[in-house]
Structures are given as C-alpha cells and as structure tokens.
Amino acid sequence: MSTCAAGPTDAKVVIIGSGFAGLAAASTLVKGGFKNVLVLEAKDRIGGRVNTVKPFTENIIEVGANWIHGQTGNPLYKLAKEKNLLSEGPCASNNMCQPRSVSSRDYFFKEDGKPVPNKIVDQVSSLFTKLTDKAFDDQLEPKYQDLTMGAYLDDAFGASPLAATEDGRQVFEWCKRNECTDEASSSLYEVSASQISNYIALEGDFYNTLGPGGYRAILDVLLKDVPSENIKRSAPVKTIRWDLAKEGHCEDQRYPVQVICENGQSFQADHVIVTVSLGVLKEKGTTLFEPALPANKLSAIKNLGFGTVDKIFLYFEKSFWPADCEGVQMVWKGGPEDKDVYKSLSQGDAWKATWFKKITGFDTVARHPTALCGWITGREALYMEKLQDSEIRDTCLRLLKSFTGWSVPAVSKMLISRWGTDSHVRGSYSFVPDDVDGVAAQKALAAPLPPKDKSTGKRLLQVLFAGEATHVNFYTTTHGAYLTGVREAERLISFYKK
Ligand SMILES: Cc1cc2nc3c(=O)[nH]c(=O)nc-3n(C[C@H](O)[C@H](O)[C@H](O)COP(=O)(O)OP(=O)(O)OC[C@H]3O[C@@H](n4cnc5c(N)ncnc54)[C@H](O)[C@@H]3O)c2cc1C
Helix, strand or coil: CCCCCCCCCCCEEEEECCCHHHHHHHHHHHHCCCCEEEEECCCCCCCCCCCEECCCCCCCEECCCCEECCCCCCHHHHHHHHCCCECCHHHHCCCCCCHHHCCCCEEEEECCCCECCHHHHHHHHHHHHHHHHHHHCCCCCHHHCCCEHHHHHHHHHHCCHHHHCHHHHHHHHHHHHHHHHHHCCCCHHHEECHHHHHCCCCCCCCCEEECCCHHHHHHHHHHCCCCHHHEECCCCEEEEECCCCCCCCCCCCCCCEEEEECCCCEEEECEEEECCCHHHHHHHCCCCEECCCCHHHHHHHHHCEEECEEEEEEECCCCCCCCCCCEEEEECCCCCCCHHHHHHCCCCCHHHHHHHHHCCEEEEECCEEEEEEEEEEHHHHHHHHCCCHHHHHHHHHHHHHHHHCCCCCCCCEEEECCCCCCCCCCCCEEECECCCCHHHHHHHHHCCECCCCCCCCCCCCCEEECCHHHCCCCCCCHHHHHHHHHHHHHHHHHHHHC
C-alpha cells in the first residue's frame, strides 16, 4: 500500500467541484465505504455547468446542459428513466433546430426578409447531416483526413449541385454555424475533421429531454448519497499542495496532499480529485498546483480546445410567431462561418461589429410557450458576454423584426448565459483542435499524479483528475463528466482493495 491511510474508512478524500464529475465521484466513494469525503465547491450553488433555474415562471430553464445525449449505455438516461425523471410527450421534443432535425416547422429567413424555400433547407440540411455523419463514423476519404471540419465540409459540399445555388450555399453556411454549437468552437476551421470519430454518439434518441425538474433532479439523486455537511459551497480552492509525504515517511507528514482555499482554510487529504473545467485549468493550471503539473499535462491543457456556447432567453408576454413555428433561423449572405469571411476577419477587431451574425437563430423553449432561445458560440459569444443585457436585447429584437417582417413585441424578461466570463468555468465544453492528438491529450489530462514510479510500477494516487474534458469518447457531455467521476472513485476503491 503506497499511502499513509489504511483503508476507505480512514482515507481522506477531497473532491474539487460539484458538477456531474464531482458529485458522481462523491456518491461512488460514499457508496464504496469511504467515510471522509469532502466536496469543495467555489460557487454558492452545486451543479457547475448544470444550472436549472426558474427566472420567468414556475417552469424551469436550463442555462447550461439541457439534453441527455443518447440512450443505450448512457448512465444518466438510465438513472433518469429509473427515477421517472424523463419528459414524455410534446415537451420531449428537441426544441433546438439543427441540420439533422430540420422540419417545415423551422422557419428559415434570409437577410432581405424573404423565407428560404423549405425544399432547399431540407436538401442542404440532409446533405450536411450525411457529410458530418461520415466524419463521426470514421468514414472520411483519405484526402479529408488531415483537414479541418470546415475545409472538409466545404470541399465535399462543393461537389454537390446544391452548391451552385445561392440559397443552397447560404443554408450550408448556416449549417456550419449551427454545428459550432456542438463543437463549442469559434469556427469549424479550428476543429479536427478526422478526430471527431473518437466521440461516440450513443444509440437511441439523441435529445432526451428531462421532466419538470430538469437536470437538477438528476443531481438531487446523486446528492442523496452524499451527506450535506460533506459539501462546502462558496469554497474556492486556491492551491493544491501535493507530494508532501514520500512513501514510508508517514511519521513526518501523515497526509500527502493539502488543499488550501482562497479564504485560507486548509484541508489535509490522502487523495484529491480535481474536477474543475478545462477552462479553469487553462487559466489557473500553472498556479493551482504546488509542485507544478508535469509538462505533458500542461501541454494537454494548452492544446485541447475549450469553447464558449451561450444561450439568450427572451421572454415575451405573448408569442408573435405562427402556431406551427418552432423557431426562426437566420441565413446571412456573408456569415461568420463562411471561409472567406472567417479569413478576412481573423485579424483585428472588425468581427466585433458583426458579433450578432454568429447567433444561429431563435428556437422555441420547452414549457415556455412565449419564450425564445438564441444560440451563439465562440469569440462572438465571449464578446457578447461583455455587452449590457439591454444592448443584446435590442440587437435580438432588431434581427427578429428585420428577418421575419413580423410585428415583434417588447421583451418582458430575459436571461443571458455568460459561461465564458464565469471565473469558475471559463467556457462551455471541450473540443479537439485540428492539429492536436485529442486522445493522447485527454489521457494525459486524466492521468493521476504523481506519475507511475518507473522502478516499482506503483501509483500513489495523490491527485486524480475527472471532468468532461478527460473522457476520450464522451467529452463535452454530462454523461461523460459523470463517468469520469465514477472512474476516479473506482480507481481509489480498487486501490484500497489491493
Ligand atoms: C450552455 C451549455 C449547454 C450544454 N448542453 C449540454 C447538453 O445539452 N447535454 C450534455 O450532455 N451536456 C451539455 N453541456 C455540457 C455539460 O454541461 C458539461 O459537460 C458537464 O456538466 C461538465 O461537468 P463537470 O463536472 O466536468 O464540470 P463542471 O460542471 O464545470 O464542474 C466543475 C465544478 O468545479 C467548480 N470549481 C471551479 N474552480 C474551482 C475551484 N478553484 N475551487 C472549487 N471549485 C471549483 C465549478 O464551480 C464547478 O461547479 C452543456 C454545457 C453548457 C455550458
């Protein structure tokens, strides 16, 4: 045994972060017989990138994660089903317009206020789905293997007769902008085409909607396992001191790890599980740890992508769209997703003047018949986060009016997410950039510290890492985050079984 603790009953474990990864780790450890588990959470609420709120009515809004992606083999789908937390009926529908879910209920408008013919929208979105599926299914032709997702899609779409029409090209550009919400990227010219196949989309409906309790209801299931006194909120961790006790020197230093909060409070531990987001590691990875993280972990943190996706919820007293309309999608002549526009705006600040072109559209919102949700990603989302709510609201109203020509009433309430400027998250989710070995980086990020002793082959398991960005197949998702928490808890459970 290479720790100073004798077993699960006296081993002290500190978990940093109370998102899905942190709570899954805590619940698994408690169920595994660990008696000293402490969760330190920087925010005054638990959940991290899951944030279920009721800002408009008695019904919930999800500021962060909304859907459970996939069914077969998805532990959160299973849990939600077992506990009767899934939504059935009309509320179970997708609500977000994406190329693979486009229907005639999605109203596509052009900049000049004219609708885009449904036929073109259908044809282009089906082709776009086929092309992205090829990348996800590892079916890319060799010539596309080293390209970015944007360059691959441009080339493959260019071969279709649809690319010969202006409407076809513009809807294709909308599809690319929309795909950025899945990749949390500024542009598809930053995302690897071939490595997307490492992401596994689980079988079954991909957009499982939760019932009236939303994602918070699943967190509550996990919280039942963890005594509330074992979770400290408003406890931001400033320093993680590790490698304090060398093997065999327990008499000098009982605990190998010390966790120090910003208010000076400190906690000793045998093991710490770090679940903070990749965005937080990018910002604080070099100062949070003493001694510093090894070089391979620091370069994994630097190289993996962590992008921003934001939601703009607009609540009206009355809906102003036709009853069958599921959302308004905006198709630009020269949108920010277009290769030439992207290139021309890559330097300087000119892109800031047209930040709003990055909003894909405004979708209707489950359980809120008079609300719309706008989606925006990347650097434009980050730029928007710094603007006043009133400026964002006025811009959205202008867009809705000019694209649809409808009479648009005043917004009565609004809620805008600001995940990029949130100092405890610093973005929305991870992606694999085109020039990075994603799996190697994700594995390096997940590896416990100190590194395995080469001569003895032993692991000390002082600092363990979980969180969405440490999963090689389910990164970006809640179930990925959950599984990494379970993974690290099980690593400790089996450590004490040896
Ligand atoms: C807008 C948006 C939409 C999304 N939509 C979906 C979706 O529909 N489906 C889906 O599956 N996924 C979705 N996701 C992704 C999903 O929310 C995340 O992958 C998942 O919740 C991440 O969980 P985590 O535990 O890894 O990290 P987090 O939830 O980020 O948890 C980390 C915790 O660490 C805390 N922390 C940070 N620094 C410190 C510190 N110094 N000290 C103490 N605590 C600290 C944070 O406050 C946070 O609570 C979405 C995310 C966003 C932002």
